[in-house]
Amino acid sequence: MRQYVYRGAWVIVAAGEYDMGSITPLREALHTAARQYPKVVLDASAVAFADSTFLNLLMLTNRIGTLRVVAPSAQVRRLCEITGVDSVLEMRQTIEGAVSS
Numbered sequence: 001m002r003q004y005v006y007r008g009a010w011v012i013v014a015a016g017e018y019d020m021g022s023i024t025p026l027r028e029a030l031h032t033a034a035r036q037y038p039k040v041v042l043d044a045s046a047v048a049f050a051d052s053t054f055l056n057l058l059m060l061t062n063r064i065g066t067l068r069v070v071a072p073s074a075q076v077r078r079l080c081e082i083t084g085v086d087s088v089l090e091m092r093q094t095i096e097g098a099v100s101s
Contacts, residue, residue, distance in 0.1 A: 003029060009039040009068075009099045015046035018054040027057050034065035041098045045071040055085055062089055068098035 002013040010033040014026055033040045040061065047054075054076075061067045069091045072080065080086040092098040 001025060001029060003033070005037075006041070006095060007099045008037070009041050010037040011041045011043060011095060013043040013046070015048075017049035018047060018057075019049070019051045020053050023053050023057060026054075030057060030061040030067075031064060034061050034067065037065070039066045039068065039099065041068045041070055041095055043070045043095060044076045045073055047073045047076050050076050050079055052083075055079060055083060058085065058089055068092055068101065070095050070098045 001015065004011050012026070012029050012033065016022070018026060030040060030042065042058070058067065058069065067089065069089055071093055072091060077086070080089065080091070090101065092101060
């Protein structure tokens with residue numbers, strides 16, 4: 001997982017699979033960032049698998065601070081659509097778009 005600052009926002013690039021057994025590093029990164037930066041951007045383009053644990057993390061992070069999800073993979077996008085999370089979280093196509101919104 002890569003992390004960096006871009007125009008005042010903290011960007012986290014997530015990759016791989018996220019479930020109960022693998023979510024901890026991403027959870028720690030998102031929660032730390034949400035407490036320290038006005039905006040957190042999660043690049044989810046390389047997330048191959050995500051379950052309800054991942055969705056719960058996104059919702060909790062969004063409550064702590066401002067979260068933008070960028071370029072969600074087809075699997076993440078479908079999961080968000082099925083559960084209605086896409087109507088709650090702000091999704092953007094690019095990091096530039098997420099930072100400026």
